[in-house]
Amino acid sequence: MPVNLFPTGVEYFRILPEMILTIAGVLVMLMEALFTTEDQRKIFAPFSVAALLAALVASIAAAGDPGAAFSNMLIIDGFASFFRALVIAIGVIAILSSTEYLRREKSSGGEYYALILFSIVGQCVMVTANELIMIFIGLEISSIASYVLAGYLRDDPRNNESALKYFLLGSFATAFLLYGVAWIYGLTGTTNLDHIRSALETSTPPLVLAGVAAALMFVGLAFKISAAPFQVWAPDVYQGAPAPVAGFLSVGPKAAAFAILLRVFMTAFGPIAARWEPIVWICALATMIVGNFAALQQSNIKRMLAYSSIAHAGYVLVAVTAHSDVGSAAAMFYLAAYAFTNLGAFAVVTYLSRKGERYVAIDDFAGLSERQPAMAAMLSIFLLSLIGVPLTGGFFGKFYVFKAALDANLYWLTALGLLNTAVAAYYYLRLVVVMYFREPGDSLQTLEDPGIGLKIAVYVSALGTLVLGIFPGWVLDIATRAALK
């Protein structure tokens, strides 16, 4: 008979962000039902943003006194708090960059915001989870929300297909994950990460099977982070999904999934690191190569960014391969920097794609610098950050990742990864070339002023990118302190 039948206050405090977001989501749904006029509905976005900011504050406050909650279902340590704050921040920018799009597509319903909020709840659960079961549920919340978001414009065939592919393959991969969980449970008799670790350390269970279980779980997670060879779904899904959603998917669930990956493999499967490090090594390299090289030939910018996001997952995997606190810190920083950069890039794409996303070919950006110098400049900042040019967050991300890799004596992986960044420069530059070196085509004639929300989103992400590039220490110190040992 467990003593803590009723959770204490501090435990509620530790999941305060999730609670805020859930309530906010429910409220939005209610308002959706009540508010009928357009300008009443204008409240959704600000409200959700407010809720998210509140949650952000709460999560930062919660980071104040770390510890477990709800009989070790959750653990609020630095790592968790970092990622929780990150995904919430991602949510803010995602919502800001969506409003304009929804208005344009005549489907600005409250559900959208509710979905975003709930999926963030899911991601918060993921990153704070200390139990495979919590991880699983959080993952599912986030995923199901993502499936729906990917197909949000249900009259658009591209959305449907994107949603269907994401959904089928996603649940397919989840099944593998679950099977792995089942095996781990069977072999160690627990689903709590720490207990699993200790069980594996005593190494009573047959390690081969533990390895197999780890492998199955890796499949499930690698799918979520779109690591090769499980990346196949990403380009199609990102291309088909609404632009802002694609931006959100490429960072939010991905960051959360990476958080899980790091936590599970560094905590629970730490003892059998020798078994899984090689495969992560291979996956990292394969992912970088597949992402960068396939991106070379893309003409659709969303698809190109999708491949690029695959490549970046590869870089983070390099940090994971390092399997050290430095590595995990590097991964955390990288994900943060990448989040700002990519959200910004997708926000600009959202802005330029216009109704029905007619203009998503790279050539449609021709001469943007003449028509919209500000937007062009911002997008180039994001692209330079994706390339990894100094004074942008992307650069320091790469720097820390490869530093960690060299710490772990992964010389070959580092060299190949660095060369990959050079390759990557090519396709990002192509976009800059089109924006600056080409004469503007008539496709830019119909370009109207970006909405206020989108502007904020773009400028905030640009600011974040640059701040992370010029004063990386602020974030990195937090990450270093929060890193998993």
Added chain:
Amino acid sequence: MTLLDAVLFLPLIGFLLLLAIPKGSPGQSRMAALAISLLIFVVSLGLAVSFRGGTPDGYQFVHDSQWISSPPIRYHIGLDGLSLWLVILTTLLTPISVLASWKHIDHRVKEFYAFLILLEFGLIGVFVSLDLFLFYVFWEVSLVPMYFLIGVWGHERRIYAAVKFFLYTMAGSVLMLGAVIYLYNRAGTFDYAEILGQLQSSRLALGSQAEMLLFLAFFIAFAIKVPLFPLHTWLPDAHVEAPTAGSIMLASVMLKMGTYGLVRFCLPLFPNAAHKSAPWVIALAVIGILYGALVALVQPNMKKLVAYSSVSHLGFVVLGVFSFTQQGLDGAVYQMLSHGISTGALFLLVGYLYERRHSLEISAFGGVATPAPNLGIVFLIATLASMGLPMLNNFIGEYLVMQGASFGNYTATVFAAIGVILSACYLLWLYQRLFYGKTSESLSHHMPDLSGREWAAILPLLLLMLWMGTYTQTFMPAITAQNTRILDQSQPRVARAKQPAAAPALSEVRSSEARLSQVRATEVTNAR
């Protein structure tokens, strides 16, 4: 907050100011850019005036403060005899580039000058940063504005050229980044001086293989920038497509980033590897000298010709650097500056011709000296300087380089000297085809003589050619003093105690080196 900080950050401020100028007022932006660049130049002269070089490690105007706590990346800048003149070269050539693009940059003027000034920021940063990481940051930062300068304001095939330029350099520099990180992981710091100290006191001992790999990582990045044969193919494209100002900055300053890196990093940090690979490098350098000259000989396009001539001239620099002699190193550094001046002037004048005729083909000209005698004379002087005529700047550098190289490797010197003959061939032939002969009707109408603005831009360079050629003591002492240190640092580590194995004359040189360098240093200090 030293004078150097001011020189470094004034461009950045200027860049922001230029961005602040309202759109569609080209006149304003031109004037502003000119004013800013001139101001920077004047301030930078302050560096030369107050430069002592007396400090034991030769650095002055040092500013060392933390940028990022962990990893400990420091904002550590300083000036020594090596970087002093390179910085001033940069600040001098920026206003000249501004003047050079006065007329023929007519669209997006503001952005053009903004990028130009930003480029200056990056370049100065490269030359003054004493923190490997900071150096890399500036190295990359300087890449971006040049990329835009070529890509937006260049000629027909500008996109290909710009992308090629960017990727080529990028490919080289990522490996350098890897090497930098590795050094950090081993030494626990990015600070150049500290790493050097650890290496010298062998507190940080690199295996010979590791050292060679690190050396290569740095060397390739620099060699691409120099550019050293056979990594040079980006240069002709970049030059031909770049606008005049771009070519000037590219040839005069950016290429020096590479050679500067060789002197500053490759030699002192990895002396064993440097010595081991010296024969190969020298071979490449000499090939580059001859190859560049021969290919320049047959170029139908003025800018391509000058570009290949740069390949040839920079070969001399590399030759001097890897001769590991005082003369060679001094000559190399002096040649960097000279090449900056004379090739800058050549590109400027080619730009003048282009503005008049809107063609870069040599065949489009002929007999220009008749309608535009002053242009002819000025061009002649630049040409002579570039072919290393005594009493003009390049001669000093080339002579010292070959003199130094002859101590170690006389054969290489012989081939290099052949390069000098060839330089006369292609330059004189170029001059003959451009300025001599009968003047065609169509040409004589489009060939006004030099305007006041054009005089203003070219005159400083001409005077410098004469000055640097006739009275080197203005520049040499600082350079020599620093090079002596670098040479001392880059003696093979294992054999620090005994003299390095080399020609007896060379060793005699070495011993006298030390003595003289001290004499020089004291002289310099007393002179102030």
Added chain:
Amino acid sequence: MDALLFMIFAAIAVVCGINLVLQSHPISSALSLVGVMGALAALYLLLGGEFIAAAQLIVYAGAIMVLFVFVIMLLNAGTEHKGLGSWATWAGVPLLLLFLGLIAMGITHHLPASENVMFGQFTKGSPLFFGRALFTTYLLPFEVTSVLILIAILGAIVLARKEID
């Protein structure tokens, strides 16, 4: 006795499973899936999962499968016509056998021999224990699941509702 039961239900499950894969009409696949679930429910009982067996029948065989059948009817999906598919069709079989073989080897070679399954050996599966665990240790997951269900409903509405405008 236990063995016999296992044999029977396992056989049913496998046969139904194979049938699911072989049938070309969704309805028959759906029915065979129901069969699998039923068989599994029985096996759960053998393993002492009283509550879960019930849930299996109610939730799965009941709710979910009904939903499936309903949708199939709604879209009156006919038999799928044979189109040439992707490389999955020919590469599939070897892949599957490989997968099967790998894990089977794991089970046979590396799993420590465990005791046989005796009906009634394990009684913790009763609603009592189940409920107690669910509302103490697993309180949070239970609560969070509500969000999951909420979002599922929301999603279904978003995607499938008629336009009200």
Added chain:
Amino acid sequence: MQLWLIPLLPLAGFAVNGLLGRRLSKTAINAVAVGSVLLSFLWVLKTLSALGVFGSGTPLERPYFEHYYTWIQSGMLNISVDFAIDRLTAVMLMIVTGVGLLIHIYSVGYMAHEGGYYRFFAYLNLFMFFMLVLVLAANYLLLFVGWEGVGLCSYLLIGFYFSEKFATNAGNKAFIVNRIGDFGFTLAVFLIAMHFGSLDFATVFGKVQGMPVESSAGWMTAIALLLFVGAVGKSAQIPLYVWLPDAMAGPTPVSALIHAATMVTAGVYMVTRSSAIFLHAHGALEVVAIIGLATAFFSATVGLAQTDIKKVYAYSTVSQLGYMFLALGTGAFSAGIFHVMTHAFFKALLFLGAGSVIHAMSGEQDLRKMGGLRKYTPITFWTLLCASVAIAGVPPFSGYHSKDAILASAYEYAPWMYWVGVFTAGMTAFYVFRAFFLAFFGEPRWKTEAHGHGDSGAHGHGHGDPHESPPSMWIPLAILAFLSLVGGYINIPKWLEPMFRLPEEAPGIPWTALVSVAAGLIGIALAAWFYLIAPAIPEELARSFSTPYRWIYNKYFVDEFYDSVVVEPMVDGSRSLLWRIVDVGVIDGIVNGTGKTARNIGGVLKRLQSGSIRSYAAWVVLGSIIVIVAITMAGGVR
């Protein structure tokens, strides 16, 4: 003593004319140009007299030295801008400033009607500056400054009529061929610095004295030979003489000053200056002698058949320079310098006279179109006669003395050299007088058709009868005529004795001298017979010896040979092989190829993205199998 004033005065003249010339009047330009040279000449006189040269006693026993500032200071290498003056320099100074002054004056008249007047005089002054730096320099690098500088000026002045292609071609040829010589010079400089640790004449020659004479070829020989390569380029010796005949494309005063009197003798001066080194490398000296002799002989043969009056004198210049090197090679340095001086007198005179003739013929240079000028241009006639007898070595005129000294030392060195020299002397006399007779005697052959235009496009005036030149032109002629008659009595060898051993004077008049004089006279007689008495004979000979005639007439096809063996292969090779194939094809091909390959890989990868869900699922399965296997393998089976 302000030696620096000597070169700086002409430099000032250059600056004034060069910067302001376009706005100045001709008289002003003349004043500046001639004035600056005059002043520097006077300053030379003052300096020398101050050094007691013109007084009794033994002045300049050791060189007088002035240090100005450090030029290059790098490590142990310290090169300063120093001037020094010793007896050798004194001679050269007198020649350069003196002859230079005369030629400046002459040019005033000659160039009167030319375009680019100021340009011409600016260049001329600049040349004076560099030439004086060359002779005053106290170390090899400063000497090299003058060395290259005079080359530059010769380039500029040869290409003075820059709208004419042949002129600019000649200019480039001169500069580049000289560069080839300089190539040797610089390499020598490197070796000197390497082995002596300094470039100062004093230091180097001081150290040399202590060193053993090299019997077999060693680094000393190498230095000597490389220096000689430089001299060969500058002084137009085989195989680098090809530029000098073409250099005649420049205005005639230029040919007189630069390509006859001063610059081309710089090589002789430099070798003489380095005599210490050469005397320590006998092998090198022998080479010098042989090259000199060969040059003297072959260019003399070429001179026999030239029809352009300036070409004739040009080849004779090459030949005389050969004599000088013969002298040096045989160790008679003083004789060499002696000949430099006399040659400066009579060869300058020859060219100036030729210029006067051309001036008279309003631009015509072809001997076949002249004739009978005797009564139209008497002064030119007489002055040219003096010059011709002087060069022919007729005693007691100047050429006789110097040439005799040379031949004497040649005989003592190796008799066969002497005989070749004598034969050459005969040829010299022959072709000089051939030109002389063709120009001034016989029937006028110019009445017939309009005069073509030679070097100066601007000789527009004075069709009709030839006319005597203005005083500004004939006065210098007169002075030079006087000098070339009596110049032989300035006993240079005696004056230079402290520096170089005297060639042994045989008591009385040695037979060697008689023989050479006889050869000269025979040459003159033959010329007279061929071109005065029996004009038919030359054609006869040309026809009967057609092959050798064609060869010498076409200068042995040397230019053609160089073009086809050196120039064309280099250009074509660079264009088709290096540029088109290696650079664009291979290197850039690899670069672009890498990019293309990367994109192709991308193409393959994106084709895997078939869009079919089931294949994606298959990927997942495949991936999972890989992962499982990999993990199992990695951990080993336990």
Added chain:
Amino acid sequence: MPALPSSVPLSWYLTLSLILFVLGIAGFLFRRNIITVFMSIELMLNAVNLSFITFSYKLKQVDGHIFALFVMVVAAAEAAVGLAIILTVFKNRQTLEIDEISSLKN
């Protein structure tokens, strides 16, 4: 006919679950009807549940059952959303052929 053992070892259950899991994959790979494919996923989940139950028998714990319950809930949720998605697809394309849903590619 050999005498049937009175009871079977746990590993048989696990093998059964494995077989069902693989059958699920097979369904996903070979069936062309989207709904069937989806059902194959359900089959896989069931297989996983069987493992959970089996293991919790072995471990004498109830946790496995609870996990299984959550899997069911998730399956239900997925079913709701998934079928909705399938509906939208069908509405726009009038087909359930999985191979025809491949307009997004390369």
